[in-house]
Amino acid sequence: MKKLPSKSASLNPKEKKHAASAAPAQSSGLHLHTSTAVQKPAPAAYVMPPQLQAALNQVWQKSLPLLQQRVGVLDDALAATKAGQLNPELRAAAALEAHRLAGLLGTFGHPHGTDAARMFEIVFDSDAVLTPKLAESLSPALSTLHTIMSK
């Protein structure tokens, strides 16, 4: 798990106001090659108490097997697409797992993981005909997810 900012400083009202407005970035247009709703990192002045950091690490470690399973579904879907054998059930499962990964990885300090998973979600949740060429374009995103899962 990527370590989150941990500078020890308390929040003043101005910082609190800034933080309150620092909601995750929204994007109305979804494109495969653009960053989507990955929220801005917390301002450096924010405190990550060591106990919380440790607890988050524990949650990450506990969640890792399930997250790896989810990435495994994307593996299967991508392989099936490349082979021209993707069925609707696997496609739907891949879209769901990608959605879940996209919604979680950024929280653990992996915004690139959210980006990568979002690409899968966009593609598998669309009505587009999935060609082997399109599947090939997702390979770097899959590598990103595997790298994160191996940390």
Add this chain to the structure above:
Amino acid sequence: MRKILIVDDEDDIRAVAALCLETIAGWEVCTATSGSEGIRRALETRPDAILLDVMMPEMDGPTTFQHLQQDPHTRSIPVLLLTAKVQGADQRRFADMGVAAVLSKPFDPLTLGLQISAALGWER
């Protein structure tokens, strides 16, 4: 002390959100793993707010919200939807339902409490 109910079918999301809201915001947190359990827990615990995931099996967040709105005991509890849906149309549709706010996943663990407080006008 504020009390918040987190309703999400994903264990990791519930765990992280609860950790952050307890540790950083200092709130009392209760959790539910489904919409139907969330409705029961809302009646039992009468939280100050409900953080409700949109995409859940069986009963999704919007349907759960409608049930909460229909019950006079839970109608006045502010609900914040939590969603990984990033398309503007989805966000507007959720906002138009009458929820207090729509928060995006992934959320920042350090500022989740501040986002909720800001959305609800709570003093910190």
